[in-house]
Amino acid sequence: MLATATEMGTAGLGRNQARSLYACRLPGATFNLWEGSIRAGKTYVSVLAFLLHVSQLEGELDGQLVIVGKNLGSIYRNFFQTISSSAGLRAFRGAVKYRQNAPTAHIFGREVQVIGINDARAESKIRGMTILAVYVDEATVIEETAFKQVLNRMSLESSKMFATTNPDSPAHWLKVDFIDQMRRLPDWRRFHFLMDDNPSLSESVKARLRSQYVGLWYRRQILGEWVSADGAIYGMWDPSRHVKPWGATPSMHRLLGVGIDFGTNNPSTGLLLGISKEKQPTGKYGSRLWLIDEWRHDARGKKAAMLSPSQQAGLFRDWLYRDHLPYESALRPEFIIVDPAASHFQKELNLLDIPTAGGLNNVSYGISTVASLLSEEQLVVTDHCPGFITEAPGYSWDSKAALQGQDMPVKVNDHSLDGGRYVVATTETMWRPMLNGVWSLAA
Incomplete structure (x- = not known):
């Protein structure tokens, strides 16, 4: 079953997806961040990487498995619906048990805490945990102290993070404190994605997506750039x-x-x-x-x-x-x-x-x-x-x-x-x- 699931999940990956999937599983890759434009395939491969990691855990676990995001609705949409809607992840569906808005899921028979972190008070939800593996959905919209508390709880030698985000301001704490510091953070890996890295997107779909954004949103969502907000907010208003x-x-x-x-x-x-x-x-x-x-x-x-x-x-x-x-x-x-x-x-x-x-x-x-x-x-x-x-x-x-x-x-x-x-x-x-x-x- 697992061999079949792995073969299906990795079949048809784009070059950047395959490279990131290999690199995030190497020794020393503790903190893994997929970032870049919309519809670039980063969510798919990050979910696949998390599923493969959980599937290969053996015996009793010393720490907890966790999925965190802005709220339970966004976690369901971005993580669990990716599994249910992606043909390449079809073989994993029987191994993932989750009811929408529930506080826990079961993946390959292991309990996974599902936590919405929508403000600084949510930091208390993860205080006291010992995290073995965590999936972080849309890292830039999570409150800074809560995100850093997640990192603080990853205290095991084998702890591992799988995180995604779209670009934000170049002064955002995630960019300043982590992405810009990669040279001095040897256990961090950053995988930058653009729409061309997603082999499932046709040229017509990419052209349509490009036509739907202007200004700041185009540079962030399409070009995958970390740029400051400037000028009109709703430049597309007509x-x-x-x-x-x-x-x-x-x-x-x-x-x-x-x-x-x-x-x-x-x-x-x-x-x-x-x-x-x-x-x-x-x-x-x-x-x-x-x-x-x-x-x-x-x-x-x-x-x-x-x-x-x-x-x-x-x-x-x-x-x-x-x-x-x-x-x-x-x-x-x-x-x-x-x-x-x-x-x-x-x-x-x-x-x-x-x-x-x-x-x-x-x-x-x-x-x-x-x-x-x-x-x-x-x-x-x-x-x-x-x-x-x-x-x-x-x-x-x-x-x-x-x-x-x-x-x-x-x-x-x-x-x-x-x-x-x-x-x-x-x-x-x-x-x-x-x-x-x-x-x-x-x-």
Whole structure:
């Protein structure tokens, strides 16, 4: 069984994939990092390397096996779905047992801890462990202290790490503390990948992927460069592609929720997100995300008044219970997702019998998710969202934050964009499995 699985997994590997698979298994290769552009084959070969490593462990183990990532949803998507969807890993599927969102998996009969590390507090989840082998999914989006705690727990002679990431800022801690220090870190191995290293991608698919990114995202996601955030954030924004008439809103599977950014002196906004069932340019039906409607209270307006949180909550309630689609529908927003810093506004909404949830506020991840969706026209906005449409063209990176290795926007005229980002990022586990279709004629 194992020989067959190994043969299948290694068959058809590209030259760079095969080289990295061989090098990561040599003595002295304790910390192995696959990094580079999207769809470059790095996840496939890193998962294969981890599976082969676990399969060859013998007897009772002195340490623990661990898979860590930003959250359980991203781990499931990037690690376990790679196994279930990749033909070359088919023979391993019987050896991998995992139920989505479970805290443990079993691989070749051995228990593996599955840990989402979405903030510094998650560092406590791994404190006290002795790690024998760890797979790290998307290392740059993991909080620095948690990542370094993982390294600290790799205290056995035979401890081994398999990690992946896409490029980030050149001042990011992973680049500064590890990638740039490879010459003095003899037990680290770095494998740089580009799309041409993935033998399963056709030239037409690579051309389509290249056409979907511009600016910063093109250099990082396509060229695999570690470059600073600079200039426009949503350089791909094009009203002719991304803005649709509200009256043309298609049938919706679900109204996933409303993302709220609260302000007292600044505008308060709420963006309603739905996932559609509509005809693609190819003539087939598919699903994508729509920002359908927008609530906005701006105390800076000539006719607007500065309202208390309770008064604004009342205005939002009135808006929430209106019809938001241009046709009759029983659908209603499923979640009200609020800026996590605005707990007082959440309480005011709760007093009005409106349940709320705190929004996911990983700014860099949220922005990159929205940017990727816009690039592929998997996210569009109706003309009932004027705040979002007005703010998108001027949304820019903060050059001072970039010097500190942080991708942060300039905090000016971004309130509707923040509301949209909250609802998109926080509901990702709901819409990601439903997203499909080709939405650009160029694709």
